[in-house]
Amino acid sequence: MGDIDRPIANPSPIEGKDFKHIDIKQVAVQVQLLVSPTLTPALTPDQDNVEAMAGKKVFTLERPDDRARELAAKLTLEEQISLLAGADFWRTVAIPDEGIPSIKTTDGPNGARGEFFTNGTPAALFPCGISMASTWNLDLLEKIGQHLGEETKARGAHVLLAPTVCMHRSPLGGRNFESYSEDPFLTGKLAASYINGLQSKGISATIKHFLGNEQETERQAYNAVIAERALREIYLKPFEIAVRDSSPWALMSSYNLVNGIHADEYEHTLKNILRGEWGWEGTVISDWTGTYTTAPSIRAGTDIEMPGPTKWRKSDQALAAIEKGELTKEDVEQAAARVLFLVDRTKGLGNMSAEEPEQSNNNPQIRSLILQTAIEGLTLLKNEKSVLPIRGAKKLAMIGPNVKRAIVGGGGSAGLKPYYVTTPWDGVRSRFDGELIFAQGCDSSKWMPLASPYCTTPDGQQGVRLEYYRGDRFKGEPLVVQDKAGTDLWLWDSAPKEVLPEFSFKVKTTLTPTSTGTHTFSFASVGPGRVFINGELFVDNWDWTDEGEAMFSASEDVLKSIYLEEGKPVEILVESTNEVRPASKVSVIGRRHDYGGCRIGYQEEDKVDRQQEAVDAAKAADAAILVVGLDAEWESEGYDRQTMDLPRNGSQDRLIEAVLAANPNTIVVNQSGTPVTMPWANRAPAILQAWYQGMEAGNALADVLFGNQSPSGKLPTTFPQRLEDNPAYHNWPGENLTTIYGEGIYIGYRHYERSKIAPLFPFGHGLTYTTFEYGSPSIDKQVLAEADSITVTVPVTNTGSYPAHEIVQAYVKDIKSTLPRPEKELQAFGKVLLQPGETKDVSLSLNKYSVGYFNTSLGQSGAWVAEEGAFDVLIGSSSADIRCKVSFEVKESFQWIF
Ligand SMILES: *[C@@H]1O[C@H](CO)[C@@H](O)[C@H](O)[C@H]1NC(C)=O
Numbered sequence: 022m023g024d025i026d027r028p029i030a031n032p033s034p035i036e037g038k039d040f041k042h043i044d045i046k047q048v049a050v051q052v053q054l055l056v057s058p059t060l061t062p063a064l065t066p067d068q069d070n071v072e073a074m075a076g077k078k079v080f081t082l083e084r085p086d087d088r089a090r091e092l093a094a095k096l097t098l099e100e101q102i103s104l105l106a107g108a109d110f111w112r113t114v115a116i117p118d119e120g121i122p123s124i125k126t127t128d129g130p131n132g133a134r135g136e137f138f139t140n141g142t143p144a145a146l147f148p149c150g151i152s153m154a155s156t157w158n159l160d161l162l163e164k165i166g167q168h169l170g171e172e173t174k175a176r177g178a179h180v181l182l183a184p185t186v187c188m189h190r191s192p193l194g195g196r197n198f199e200s201y202s203e204d205p206f207l208t209g210k211l212a213a214s215y216i217n218g219l220q221s222k223g224i225s226a227t228i229k230h231f232l233g234n235e236q237e238t239e240r241q242a243y244n245a246v247i248a249e250r251a252l253r254e255i256y257l258k259p260f261e262i263a264v265r266d267s268s269p270w271a272l273m274s275s276y277n278l279v280n281g282i283h284a285d286e287y288e289h290t291l292k293n294i295l296r297g298e299w300g301w302e303g304t305v306i307s308d309w310t311g312t313y314t315t316a317p318s319i320r321a322g323t324d325i326e327m328p329g330p331t332k333w334r335k336s337d338q339a340l341a342a343i344e345k346g347e348l349t350k351e352d353v354e355q356a357a358a359r360v361l362f363l364v365d366r367t368k369g370l371g372n373m374s375a376e377e378p379e380q381s382n383n384n385p386q387i388r389s390l391i392l393q394t395a396i397e398g399l400t401l402l403k404n405e406k407s408v409l410p411i412r413g414a415k416k417l418a419m420i421g422p423n424v425k426r427a428i429v430g431g432g433g434s435a436g437l438k439p440y441y442v443t444t445p446w447d448g449v450r451s452r453f454d455g456e457l458i459f460a461q462g463c464d465s466s467k468w469m470p471l472a473s474p475y476c477t478t479p480d481g482q483q484g485v486r487l488e489y490y491r492g493d494r495f496k497g498e499p500l501v502v503q504d505k506a507g508t509d510l511w512l513w514d515s516a517p518k519e520v521l522p523e524f525s526f527k528v529k530t531t532l533t534p535t536s537t538g539t540h541t542f543s544f545a546s547v548g549p550g551r552v553f554i555n556g557e558l559f560v561d562n563w564d565w566t567d568e569g570e571a572m573f574s575a576s577e578d579v580l581k582s583i584y585l586e587e588g589k590p591v592e593i594l595v596e597s598t599n600e601v602r603p604a605s606k607v608s609v610i611g612r613r614h615d616y617g618g619c620r621i622g623y624q625e626e627d628k629v630d631r632q633q634e635a636v637d638a639a640k641a642a643d644a645a646i647l648v649v650g651l652d653a654e655w656e657s658e659g660y661d662r663q664t665m666d667l668p669r670n671g672s673q674d675r676l677i678e679a680v681l682a683a684n685p686n687t688i689v690v691n692q693s694g695t696p697v698t699m700p701w702a703n704r705a706p707a708i709l710q711a712w713y714q715g716m717e718a719g720n721a722l723a724d725v726l727f728g729n730q731s732p733s734g735k736l737p738t739t740f741p742q743r744l745e746d747n748p749a750y751h752n753w754p755g756e757n758l759t760t761i762y763g764e765g766i767y768i769g770y771r772h773y774e775r776s777k778i779a780p781l782f783p784f785g786h787g788l789t790y791t792t793f794e795y796g797s798p799s800i801d802k803q804v805l806a807e808a809d810s811i812t813v814t815v816p817v818t819n820t821g822s823y824p825a826h827e828i829v830q831a832y833v834k835d836i837k838s839t840l841p842r843p844e845k846e847l848q849a850f851g852k853v854l855l856q857p858g859e860t861k862d863v864s865l866s867l868n869k870y871s872v873g874y875f876n877t878s879l880g881q882s883g884a885w886v887a888e889e890g891a892f893d894v895l896i897g898s899s900s901a902d903i904r905c906k907v908s909f910e911v912k913e914s915f916q917w918i919f
């Protein structure tokens with residue numbers, strides 16, 4: 022009997038204790054299913070089977086996935102196997118004769134992108150994960166989930182590959198922008214709200230990445246070595262909270278290894294904890310190309326290998342594994358049943374209607390929700406001399422590389438083509454009547470800008486012509502011809518089926534310089550590639566050896582300059598194929614062909630002193646708004662940042678220093694998804710952390726700069742003074758493909774507090790345009806017993822003159838414990854909107870989960886313990902600004918599993 026037959030098995034050695042909780046969750050799952058819009062009559066409640074529970078009438082069903090299991094049992098073994106991998110890049114396999122439709126998945130956490138990585142169907146772009154997290158607003162996250170449900174449907178999809186709940190272990194994490202926080206409680210609560218909103222629309226969440234994917238460097242090969250206690254208290258915790266509070270229908274395994282085993286094969290977490298201890302009944306999907314074997318991965322419970330067609334789960338591979346006894350038929354049938362359950366929960370078994378074509382769904386509700394989320398995520402780190410909000414200025418200078426760029430999202434799977442974008446310049450101009458001047462100051466992009474704006478196709482459109490040939494050598498006539506607006510031509514998901522699996526392609530375009538000078542091209546290709554200008558070989562990248570970061574699996578960017586004249590067009594020709602490069606990789610991955618593509622950048626010679634221009638602009642204005650930061654090129658998938666400093670090569674820091682010296686009323690707006698070094702922080706009177714804020718980025722920023730709304734964001738992650746201060750510093754990004762999580766449970770503020778290292782800005786910090794006074798807190802119980810919840814109430818008064826939100830945070834401190842514990846841990850928070858002079862009570866709820874630590878020596882696989890003794894509840898405006906406290910006690914220790 023496998024795990025699917027025993028969802029409420031009691032794996033705990035502590036007999037009886039945890040049954041109660043698991044039962045309650047079972048009921049919750051069933052009730053949630055009753056309201057799912059996709060259910061067909063086969064699953065209506067059995068009226069004979071009504072039982073009383075906790076004083077209420079609740080329906081109990083047969084197990085909700087019975088229908089999926091019955092159907093799975095009817096299929097042939099080959100049919101079952103066929104369900105265990107994708108049909109194509111985004112879809113599951115259909116078996117029409119059995120009434121099994123295909124369902125479609127789509128990225129990602131801040132919008133539903135649809136089928137294509139670049140130039141896809143326009144979609145709503147929400148603020149990135151860390152920006153959402155800075156709102157600390159669970160209701161808002163639930164609404165975002167609902168709207169993303171509608172967006173997912175508009176892309177014809179059923180499963181959204183989100184949310185991302187990995188921890189911010191180091192400030193350099195490439196995908197920190199996309200995940201929420203360094204704190205597992207905040208992360209788990211935000212994720213659960215998002216998932217509840219999404220799934221209320223019948224769209225499946227795919228909580229990710231399970232587990233230990235806190236870095237991008239060598240993400241498919243590194244081994245995250247995580248001690249059991251840290252695994253439980255930090256890295257599994259957000260998943261645990263989300264399973265308890267929102268029961269996600271799907272989960273994505275991560276690329277990396279955990280404690281020596283690839284995450285998709287790790288039975289300890291997938292089988293024993295997730296499906297065993299937590300009784301979770303969803304479907305596990307591997308990260309894209311994150312399945313590494315046949316039997317171990319199916320056996321551990323990774324149900325779907327993505328993308329398809331399968332590499333590891335062909336019929337003969339799975340049958341051979343069964344033959345050898347590495348896999349049982351039951352393993353296969355159970356995994357197939359879980360795939361069918363996901364299909365049933367989303368599209369519905371038996372629903373053979375054709376997939377809806379992708380559509381846009383741009384509407385005023387979604388725009389205002391994005392604006393509100395962006396405003397609430399803006400985090401005011403510093404505001405001396407009330408530089409903000411800006412009042413009475415007649416002339417403003419907007420300075421910096423990001424003023425007129427739309428820095429709206431991070432890169433990788435979080436990227437998409439937004440309905441529209443707003444820049445800081447647009448936002449301020451539409452809200453300011455005075456004179457507005459601009460200076461770029463410096464350049465901050467990681468790669469050369471795309472050549473696209475200078476390029477025309479043979480038809481006179483902006484862009485390039487792409488000609489595909491079957492085979493490696495451009496033989497005969499091109500089979501498919503496409504025009505593309507951009508010169509980021511990554512063909513991973515868009516190379517036409519007709520030319521697969523081995524193809525070559527030419528890119529043709531006419532480039533017209535807008536100035537005379539020594540201009541620079543950049544070129545990177547996934548396979549072999551070369552560039553001709555006016556018929557002459559210009560860049561030869563045919564046999565490249567060093568991998569770069571401009572696209573997944575692509576070469577380093579090759580830069581080369583050439584003298585060109587204004588208005589005099591040149592013909593560009595690129596030839597490339599999808600052969601694997603570097604050639605040495607062929608033996609490692611076992612394939613000669615892979616995904617193809619290339620990127621063409623272009624920049625004209627710069628003849629002005631941009632920093633001097635900026636200084637002149639700042640001097641001439643009443644106040645200067647400096648917009649600096651990172652962008653989707655610096656923060657993305659597949660790599661981590663190399664330094665915490667603002668790019669490039671100190672140019673932004675020098676610009677900031679120069680502008681600060683030129684105008685004392687300078688507001689620094691920083692757009693980035695993770696902390697950056699701020700050597701000038703002492704001299705800047707105002708610093709606003711603006712993250713990546715989606716489509717309404719510019720408007721949200723302007724609303725806050727001018728005080729139309731007060732900022733209310735609080736940092737979900739510590740900003741250290743120096744990179745060297747961070748807890749992962751000595752173990753990042755590992756050596757010899759091994760990353761030891763040596764800081765254990767002391768991640769983020771847990772580390773800075775214990776080590777007494779003052780951060781630049783602490784976790785939970787964020788100012789606004791008013792001030793708040795905290796009254797004396799009350800607590801409704803002095804003693805916490807196992808089934809209790811304790812409510813702490815604190816009155817908060819707005820003592821200033823602007824309406825604003827306050828986010829009240831409750832940290833629990835274990836006064837005396839057998840094991841060492843952090844100084845304090847966030848266990849509750851509440852957000853209130855207060856008018857000037859208004860007082861409201863904020864209620865904070867605590868329970869056994871607020872005090873537990875994990876004892877690895879209890880029973881077979883450890884258990885949570887509430888240890889007898891006193892606990893303080895530290896209530897404050899940030900982790901470092903504690904305003905008051907109350908205490909309670911646990912009289913007698915108790916334990917639990919889930
Ligand atoms: C069948 O699937 C389509 C597309 O996912 C959906 O729009 C429709 O509501 C479904 N029908 C039923 C009866 O669930």
Ligand SMILES: *[C@@H]1O[C@H](CO)[C@@H](O)[C@H](O)[C@H]1NC(C)=O
Nearest residue numbers: 668669670671672673674675
């Ligand atoms: C970095 O900046 C310094 C000046 O601070 C300059 O001397 C150096 O050439 C720059 N390096 C690069 C690679 O641009």
Ligand SMILES: *[C@@H]1O[C@H](CO)[C@@H](O)[C@H](O)[C@H]1NC(C)=O
Nearest residue numbers: 691693694695696697698699
């Ligand atoms: C800007 O943001 C980045 C990323 O969030 C952060 O690393 C850096 O410290 C910030 N700088 C300032 C001046 O706020």
Ligand SMILES: *[C@@H]1O[C@H](CO)[C@@H](O)[C@H](O)[C@H]1NC(C)=O
Nearest residue numbers: 243244281756757758759760
């Ligand atoms: C690197 O790790 C592998 C596998 O764990 C091990 O066999 C090898 O000895 C290590 N090499 C070094 C230089 O530490």
Ligand SMILES: *[C@@H]1O[C@H](CO)[C@@H](O)[C@H](O)[C@H]1NC(C)=O
Nearest residue numbers: 839840876877878879880886
């Ligand atoms: C953990 O459990 C073991 C076994 O019951 C016990 O001996 C030990 O004292 C416990 N440790 C802590 C820190 O609770």
